[in-house]
Amino acid sequence: MLTTMTVTTPGRGPLRRLGGHVRRVADAVATPLLPQDYLDLIAPLHGSVLRGRIESVHPETRDAVTLVIRPGRGWVEHRPGQYIRIGVDVDGVRLWRAYSLTSPPATGATVSITVKAIADGVVSSHLVRRARPGMIVGLDPPTGDFTLPLRRPAKLLFITAGSGITPVMGMLRSHLDELDDVIHVHAAPRREDVIFGGELRALARAGRLELIEHHDDTDGLLSTERLSALVPDLREREAWACGPAGLLATLESFYDTAGIADRLHTERFRPTILATGAGGSVTFTRQGTTVQGPGDVPLLSVGEGAGVLMPSGCRMGICFGCVVPLAEGTVRDLRSGALTHAAPGDNVQIQTCISAAAGPCRIDL
Numbered sequence: 001m002l003t004t005m006t007v008t009t010p011g012r013g014p015l016r017r018l019g020g021h022v023r024r025v026a027d028a029v030a031t032p033l034l035p036q037d038y039l040d041l042i043a044p045l046h047g048s049v050l051r052g053r054i055e056s057v058h059p060e061t062r063d064a065v066t067l068v069i070r071p072g073r074g075w076v077e078h079r080p081g082q083y084i085r086i087g088v089d090v091d092g093v094r095l096w097r098a099y100s101l102t103s104p105p106a107t108g109a110t111v112s113i114t115v116k117a118i119a120d121g122v123v124s125s126h127l128v129r130r131a132r133p134g135m136i137v138g139l140d141p142p143t144g145d146f147t148l149p150l151r152r153p154a155k156l157l158f159i160t161a162g163s164g165i166t167p168v169m170g171m172l173r174s175h176l177d178e179l180d181d182v183i184h185v186h187a188a189p190r191r192e193d194v195i196f197g198g199e200l201r202a203l204a205r206a207g208r209l210e211l212i213e214h215h216d217d218t219d220g221l222l223s224t225e226r227l228s229a230l231v232p233d234l235r236e237r238e239a240w241a242c243g244p245a246g247l248l249a250t251l252e253s254f255y256d257t258a259g260i261a262d263r264l265h266t267e268r269f270r271p272t273i274l275a276t277g278a279g280g281s282v283t284f285t286r287q288g289t290t291v292q293g294p295g296d297v298p299l300l301s302v303g304e305g306a307g308v309l310m311p312s313g314c315r316m317g318i319c320f321g322c323v324v325p326l327a328e329g330t331v332r333d334l335r336s337g338a339l340t341h342a343a344p345g346d347n348v349q350i351q352t353c354i355s356a357a358a359g360p361c362r363i364d365l
Helices: 012-030 035-042 122-130 162-178 197-205 224-230 245-257 299-305
Strands: 051-061 064-071 083-090 093-100 111-116 136-139 156-161 182-188 210-215 238-242 264-267 280-284 289-293 323-333 339-342 348-351 355-363
Touching: 051 111, 064 122, 064 136, 083 111, 083 122, 093 111, 093 122, 093 162, 111 122, 111 162, 156 162, 156 245, 162 182, 162 197, 162 238, 197 210, 210 224, 224 245, 238 245, 245 264, 280 299, 289 299, 289 355, 299 355, 339 348, 339 355
Parallel strands: 156 182, 156 238, 182 210, 238 264, 280 355
Antiparallel strands: 051 064, 051 136, 064 111, 083 093, 083 136, 280 289, 323 339, 323 348, 323 355
């Protein structure tokens, strides 16, 4: 005789109901925080907000370090040359800054940024002096179009200065095997100030690229005349340049005059300030804070200097992460000199990273 045995298992409905009951109990116990909030605290890389954990800190020069970061859930693979925004808590205030990725693309692994401390850089100085393994930072997905085309140029020229080497280093570490003819001109005050100097010189010794170091303390500032002498076939090469605003403006003028502007690709870390004027008092209405805003200082820096929590992103006027309402008054676009006026109720939006006070103004923050 064949005996049939029926095995009964709990249905999905009761399990769901049980799970819902447990969640309701957990939510009640966790009030005013939800379990997800505790997950963000206990396992921040698996929480609801994209974060990263600093795995290691490597000195590069006296004022620059490389931070190796393990991104959490939600990270997407970057393209060499792109940058990310890093959120860092400094004296209890979350500040965001953009830094180029210096590591090759790697989904689910670590990435790196290299930070150079600058004189007025609150975040850069904090990271260079105080970043430690285990530190949790906020992250945004990678962005930016300072990248090489899919069809690699036959002859390529990199022109960098200071920390402008960082996006190019990401390209070299990722694409050098795909490039046949590369010249890299890099300017720094002294030989020991060259970020990634050892790695670049090793690549040059191995014949992977031609490295031309320009040391400002002995050679003077890098001019287009010297650049043309150093790279005789400059006009035949596709060029990617990153560095101080003055250098990039000079290069852009030179390439434009030579009729080869389409061969030059540039990346700026800060906007070029072309227009300034009288400043004025700046009031952050929600904070109840009023400070004097110079006519040549972005409102973003003015607010941060006053301890106001300012939204920000690339600080270049590109990402629009710093847009806030101008409640009243007049501000000046530091790039063009254009004035923006607002009366109460106008709901005028401005970018604080490229706008300065042009008389008394009130910001709705």
